[in-house]
Amino acid sequence: MSIEVRNLEAGYGLKPILRDVSMRVEEGKICALLGRNGSGKTTLLRCLNALIKPIQGQVYLRGQDIASLSRVEIARMVSVVPQSTSAPFNYPCLEVVLMGEAARLNPWSAPGEVARQRAKGVFKLIGIEHLLDHDYNGISGGEQQLVLLARALFQDAPYMLLDEPNSHLDFSNQHHMMTLMRQLAKQHGITMLITLHDPNLAFYYCDEIVLMRQGRLVCQGPTIEVLTDINLSAIYGNNIQTDLTSRGMQVVVPKGVVMGAVEQTLVC
């Protein structure tokens, strides 16, 4: 159940964004994709979900080249939590989550009572039962993100791609969700790729890190080995560094900030 990318070159139209990207994530691992805005993280996730066809190179899921799989076969294997929460539809949240069943249904059939009960179980797991009957477009951005996460969990696929799933979540929900993701990856062997902007979330919850810069993979490896000061400044510039908390936890902090006072101008 690994994900493997070999020598991938891909982009939009004739413009390549990703160049020579090769990586592998083993079953049950959570891998964080880190990189600055525009470095190609979302584009890579789109390739893994076959939304973008590579110019060169291959993506393998379960050892199968996804170019040989149908859309339905891919949808049965890959669930996605997209970056944007906006939707052209305005269904009740329960119906939005039930859409996660689409790839398993016969044409013109609808999810039955068993599926509905299972979907309600996912709402409970995430702690959003109160949203079941709300209209999707009538809830907050963070609540929409939790509903999309519920849809991905309900889809029950062996691969999960999450594009900044925390961007609208409050501090508590960010950690609740990442803890849940980690439990699911470990208990059910789900392989996850997740784009993050907070390297600390990667430190706490992810097994591996892929660092990207300008469409290229800079390095991949175990979190503790990759999130070094040298690698972080190669990606983000020299205004952040690693540090140890009084409890011995490794964290990433801005340089030159002491108790709310900026000692030096942050340099990007």
Ligand SMILES: Nc1ncnc2c1ncn2[C@@H]1O[C@H](COP(=O)(O)OP(=O)(O)OP(=O)(O)O)[C@@H](O)[C@H]1O
């Ligand atoms: N639909 C598109 N058509 C053309 N170019 C695009 C499209 N989407 C993204 N790009 C370009 O591809 C590059 C990589 O974008 P991508 O969204 O993959 O970056 P990212 O690392 O996910 O960024 P962010 O952290 O800001 O979400 C950027 O230069 C972007 O402008």
